[in-house]
Amino acid sequence: MKLCLALLAGFLLLASCGGSPEPPREMLAADRPDDWGGAIRIEWSASPSRMLPKSAFTGYRVYRADRPLGPWSLVFEGDREAGAFTDTGAGDTAWYYRVTAVVHGVDSAPIGTPGPVTAHPNLKAVDAPNDWGGAVLLTWGAHPSALLSETTLRGFRLYRAADRAGPFEPLADVGADKGSYLDATAGTTPWFYRLTVLVDGTESPPVDAPEPVAALALARAIDRPKDLGGTIHVTWPHYRGEGLKAYRIYRGPGAEGPWRLLDEVPPPANQKSQPAEYFDRNAPEGPAFYRIAALAGGPEGASEVAFVATAAPVTAVASWFVENRYKSLLAVFIFTSIVLGWVWTASRKISAGMLIGFVLYAALYAVVILMADMGLPAALVILLLPLVSVAIPLVKRGGKIYIRPIPALQAVEEAIGRATEMGKPILFVPGISSIGDIATLAALNILSPVAEKAAQYDSRLIVPNYDPIVYTIAQEVVKEAYLKAGRPDAYSDENVFFLSPRQFAFAAAVSGLMMRERPATNFFLGMFYAESLILAETGNMTGAIQIAGTDAITQLPFFIVACDYTLIGEELYAAGAYMGGDPKLTGSLKGQDWNKALAILVILVLTGAFFVYGVISDPGKWRQGLRELPELLFKVEAEE
Amino acid sequence: MKRNVPIALGLIIGLVMMTTYFFPFMDDVYRLVLQWSPVISGFAVALSIVSFVMSHWMKIRRRSPGRAYNMLALASFAIMLLAGGLRGLFPESKMFSFLGDIWGKSEESPFQWMFQNILLPMEATVFSLLAFYIASASFRAFRARNVEATLLLVAATLVMIGRVPLGEAIWSGFGPLQEWIMEFPNTAAKRAITIGVGLGIAATSLKLMLGIERSYLGKGD
Structure with a gap:
């Protein structure tokens, strides 16, 4: 037995030594990672030879070579406890590394890296995490120069460029004690970053970040659909930082601006x-x-x-149909x-054209309702109400x-009769606006019956004009009216004439005309501006006798105080129907009045409904x- | 034909112009139609000039009273036409640079000078008459003849007093009171007129487009 144990121990000893x-x-x-570059860390697991006595297994050796097969140079020799080594002299060369265990001064077989390893300068640029986008976080490790005194190491200088080849523009200078920098102006451009060390007034060779980096763009801009164009809807996530005061909205033609400040808007009260x-x-x-800045502090x-x-850029384009105008x-x-309903009511016959027009009108209306996409019940109500208002008069037509x-x-x-009796002329001024103004057209519509009556009474009608086109039309209207009255011989071009396209020159000329000719009746109908009172007062x-009419609200008071009769606003448009006696015109006037009644009804109902809703939904607020009503109405400021 | 063609044209153009409001892709049509307007204006201006000259000339010829004014109007017209028109026709002509040198203001043409120093001051003079006319019209309007006129008188007096520093000095409530009058009763009345005007414009446009209103084309069916 003792012999067996001795043999086993001898075998083990022999195995371990030999x-x-x-x-x-x-x-x-x-x-x-996180260093200045030029350093490669090598780590290894313990060798099975560690079981040998300390005298036999002394440690490990690390070799490196720039080629797979060597020549190998020793860069580190550690003791038997060593498990890692950092090769700070790696520079920017691609190195092959191998590690051996040393037993009795002899290297074991090596274990090596499968491929070369390069010590990249570790300037790291990443999209700043957990931020609002638009910012890049730059980090770099401790530079060897950090060991120098503060008076020697001045700090770091950062550059960036949109292209790897540059040009690199200086971004910021940071202190020597810093190891990171937040580029909050990165926008959405993928930037290439570069870092240099400022030592004693000189700048070290640059270190580049290996890849470009772009900050995440979180804002979203879309063209507002179904609109006239020219509107962009921009949305963005709420800024979660402290002290948010407002958002500033900028717009630029490119991803890098130049930015133009559009507006500053407060954050919503309820961000959720x-x-x-x-x-x-x-x-x-x-x-x-678009770029949005969070204003905080x-x-x-x-x-x-x-x-x-x-x-990405967004372009505002016009839709083929403006959705928000379908209500109009x-x-x-x-x-x-x-209006058509009343016109047809006033008509004494139904023509084929009227029926065809009604069918076309109904079809077009139905198409519009369908386009509005408002749901079937609402569509039916809105479709039927007006159609019924048209259809009923078609059946019950011809009433008084x-x-x-x-x-x-x-x-x-x-007034015309008075002028005739006095043997004085009648003056008719059709405003000082263009023919594109409906008030001018309304004035010309009144001119026709006035001219007809003047022709019948053999009174002289003077029509001075401000606008060239209005002048030519007025001439035709008066000529036709004289013809219709059976007095074409009484018409004279001299009485319908062009004066001046200058406002006050025209006012002066008409005033002079009134003073010289002394017309018995003055008509001031159409669109007037500041000259209204000059004309009306001179006539007074x-x-x-003066009859005025305009839809210019600012001039109405002047006419009211200086003239005998004034057509206020819409009455000017009704005049043609009153004086013409045409049943269709009378019907249209009635339709116009009904529309006005409808508008009043809608305003009253909606106002009442909103009032009741407000009282019921929030009595306290009401x-x-x-x-606060008295203060709101009178705005009486509290006395100090 | 003389009536129906203009009415048909009015209907088509009116519908097209109205449609452009709802369908923006027709905006080009809208602009094209607007471009035609100056062409028509050009012809109308020529007719207007003829009317102007003939109107004054006939009065001179007939030896009407006040014909001196007609002569002055025609002379002014001729001078301005020469000063502006000939230079426009021959901008490079040495004659005009010579005139400019004589004038002493080479940067300012005789036309511009007359416009700035004769026409505009005269227009301003006519405009300034408005102040006196407002006073006379107010005097006449503010007589308390009936209830409405009395209301007008009271409201106008309050507004006038509230808008001058003296009113504030008399009673600090005049300012807010006139503001209230202007902001509530006055605005309400103005909006009522505006709504009526809007409906009137729409109804008149409809009548013109459909040919219901055709007085402006000359009376008759």
């Missing part, structure tokens, strides 16, 4: 339910980028602390229906229509509003 040394089982060589958004209603025709002041930008289109149809009397129009004949001084 066997070949073994290398570590695993090894790893990699560029060291309300999105951060902005409508750029003056968007340019071409592509545009304390009581001492706010500054732009973070940015978010759109990644429906209003046009309703209005037209009521009552229209409310307008004193100014009833006085027209009397001459003692003429009571508070009631308490």
